[in-house]
Amino acid sequence: MILVINSGSSSVKFQLFGVPDLAVIATGMVEEIGKPTGHAHIICPDSAGENRKIERECAVPGHKEAMEVMASLLTETGHDINQVTGIGHRVVHGGESFRKPLIIDRKVLDAIEELVPLAPLHNPANLTGIRIAMERAPDTPQVAVFDTAFHQTIPEHAYLYALPYDLYTDYRVRRYGFHGTSHHYVSKQAARFMDIPYHRAMIITLHLGNGASAAAIKHGQCVDTSMGLTPLEGLIMGTRSGDIDPAILFYLSRQAGMDIEALDRLLNRESGLKGICGENDMRTITEKADQGDRQARLALEMFCYRIRKYIGAYLAALGGADCIVFTGGIGENSPVVRHLCCQGLDGLGIRIHDDRNRATANGIRKISKDDSPVTLLVVPTDEELEIASQTLKLIADR
Numbered sequence: 001m002i003l004v005i006n007s008g009s010s011s012v013k014f015q016l017f018g019v020p021d022l023a024v025i026a027t028g029m030v031e032e033i034g035k036p037t038g039h040a041h042i043i044c045p046d047s048a049g050e051n052r053k054i055e056r057e058c059a060v061p062g063h064k065e066a067m068e069v070m071a072s073l074l075t076e077t078g079h080d081i082n083q084v085t086g087i088g089h090r091v092v093h094g095g096e097s098f099r100k101p102l103i104i105d106r107k108v109l110d111a112i113e114e115l116v117p118l119a120p121l122h123n124p125a126n127l128t129g130i131r132i133a134m135e136r137a138p139d140t141p142q143v144a145v146f147d148t149a150f151h152q153t154i155p156e157h158a159y160l161y162a163l164p165y166d167l168y169t170d171y172r173v174r175r176y177g178f179h180g181t182s183h184h185y186v187s188k189q190a191a192r193f194m195d196i197p198y199h200r201a202m203i204i205t206l207h208l209g210n211g212a213s214a215a216a217i218k219h220g221q222c223v224d225t226s227m228g229l230t231p232l233e234g235l236i237m238g239t240r241s242g243d244i245d246p247a248i249l250f251y252l253s254r255q256a257g258m259d260i261e262a263l264d265r266l267l268n269r270e271s272g273l274k275g276i277c278g279e280n281d282m283r284t285i286t287e288k289a290d291q292g293d294r295q296a297r298l299a300l301e302m303f304c305y306r307i308r309k310y311i312g313a314y315l316a317a318l319g320g321a322d323c324i325v326f327t328g329g330i331g332e333n334s335p336v337v338r339h340l341c342c343q344g345l346d347g348l349g350i351r352i353h354d355d356r357n358r359a360t361a362n363g364i365r366k367i368s369k370d371d372s373p374v375t376l377l378v379v380p381t382d383e384e385l386e387i388a389s390q391t392l393k394l395i396a397d398r
Contacts, residue, residue, distance in 0.1 A: 151215070
């Protein structure tokens with residue numbers, strides 16, 4: 001079995017996979033870490049194929065307790081954390097140090113620690129989960145899979161900012177990109193679905209959720225992506241602004257007296273869809289827009305307009321594309337967003353099929369017209385499966 005763990009600041013998500021087929025055995029989460037009462041659950045199929053769910057309310061003061069709750073839930077469903085083949089961990093920021101998954105040792109832990117300034121909200125929580133898992137299962141190989149690794153093939157002219165070069169050499173200021181595990185997974189699935197060799201495919205992937213990013217993938221390698229040094233750059237997101245004129249920060253500092261902390265909070269937690277219409281759930285925004293809410297409609301239009309601009313930019317960067325992939329919670333489930341993202345792009349060879357787009361279905365599906373030069377696909381992402389696959393491969397290769 002392969003156990004995949006995603007340790008966040010206030011939750012731990014986990015998924016257990018069978019070996020070698022990587023079929024899902026159990027999925028769970030421990031939430032509200034650090035609060036007086038936490039919530040945990042695990043879902044696993046029973047012998048009849050029906051999902052069995054166990055829920056638990058419990059005190060989870062820290063990540064160590066969260067990991068114990070996770071282990072307890074696994075035991076309750078007949079699985080022992082100490083008997084898994086390997087444990088794969090999601091790590092948000094790998095900087096330039098990590099271009100591929102690695103077996104975790106002291107050197108790897110120290111390198112992830114050094115990258116904390118680049119991801120102060122994510123890497124510390126990822127590290128905590130890794131350390132506790134290593135204490136809990138010391139004889140089990142543990143693998144770090146980095147969100148940034150897939151984007152390490154981006155060429156220098158695309159990852160550098162037009163800032164003094166010594167800011168890159170001294171402080172590693174550059175584009176890193178995120179959601180790499182998702183972009184990698186769905187682009188491989190898209191190439192397979194279209195029966196195009198991955199090393200020959202030209203693909204634009206759109207990971208659209210509360211966090212959103214785009215990637216341009218040429219012959220199996222990422223050549224550009226919308227997120228930058230941090231996950232703040234690029235597309236409009238649930239609470240993040242995405243691209244803005246950086247001089248806005250100087251203006252607000254002078255005119256509104258906003259300090260660094262206030263500006264950070266503004267751009268990361270109070271902007272994006274929430275800043276425009278007060279909501280960051282696209283389902284609610286779509287409903288309000290349908291009911292005539294002007295701000296909701298504006299937020300929806302801004303969100304999709306920004307994506308259309310990136311589609312055009314990445315078609316130019318790639319010199320054309322075989323397909324465009326929609327994935328993530330919004331990308332997979334919002335026909336309205338997909339329609340608006342493709343609206344007016346017929347001249348670029350992008351022709352969406354309205355009936356296919358509105359139809360609900362599981363798995364990969366085509367939503368473009370048959371005569372569309374660029375194929376439009378909806379590809380459900382599965383970052384946990386990708387982490388499990390990379391973990392299993394690394395352990396087997398070793």
